[in-house]
Amino acid sequence: MKEFILKGISFVFHPLIMPLLGILFYFSKTPRYIPEPVRNAKIFSIVILTIILPILLFFLLKTINKVNSIYLKSTRERLIPLFINCIIIVLILIRVLTPEEIIELYFFFLGILFSTLTCFILAVFKVKASIHMIAASGFFMFAVALSMHYHININGTIALMMVILGAIATSRLHLKAHTSQELVIGVFTGLVPQFILLNYWL
Template sequence: MKNFILKSISFVFHPLIMPLLGVIFYFSKTPRFIPEPVMKAKIFSIVILTIILPILLFFLLKTINKVDSIYLKTTKERLIPLLINSIIIALILIRVLQPDEIIELYYFFLGILCSNIACLILAFLKIKASIHMIAASGFSMFAMALGIHYQININGTIALIMIVLGAIATSRLHLKAHSNNELIVGLLVGFFPQLLLLNYWL
């Protein structure tokens, strides 16, 4: 049962869903008026580009033996998926989230792009960072920044985020997917781009 729960945590909080969670969290907390059709269009675009498209491309890469599993266990396996994901995020920044429209989400995704590129560089250097922790810590920083930006009480959300971060780290260690150092590197790679970009929108 314990093994099943920890595996489920890695699956439920997969990095692919974190950008969507950030978008949904933003729309649920922002006091700005954003027409419902606009919100639905943005969410739909994000689902297609950050979840469905990467899954389809993963199966293509698996078919041609470029990757072995969705968890990308080796640095070599990570190179092509991270490059593709960086291109997808850049496309979102160009076509879906312009800075003069929803500036908070634009810089959230710019932070995601920076983290992706940093992870790609590390993979080229044969340094493995936890992509789960990169995605979760990036979302965490963005969520906390939104609370400060809009001066709203999200203490409960922050507490839940800390629990989830701990659960993800525990899951990855239990499954022997990462070492402590790889989790720490992932945490920093996800956290710092979001933190540094706060100067442009907070």
């Protein structure tokens, strides 16, 4: 039962869903008026580009034996998926979330791009960082920044996110997917770009 729960945590809070959670969180908290058709179009685009497309590309890479599992256990098999993900995020920044339209989400995804690039560079040098922790901690920093930006009280949400971060870390350690050092590297890789970019929109 314990094994099932911990695997479930890793699956439910998979890195692929974190960009979508970020945009949903933003639209649920922002006091700015954004027409519903615009919101729906952005959400739909993010689902296609950050979830469905990467899954399809994963199966393609698996078919040609470039990756073994969705968890990308070795640094070598991380290189191509991370590079492709960088291209996808650049496409989002150019075509979907421009700074003139929704500046907060633009810098959120710019932070994701920097985190992904950092993870790619680390993988080139055979340093493994937890992609789960990168994604979750980046989303956490963005949520905290939004609460500061719009002066909204989300203390309960922040507390829940911290519990979820702990649960993800526990899950990855228990499943022997990462060492504690790799988890710490992941946290900083996710947090730092979002934190640095706060200067440009907060």
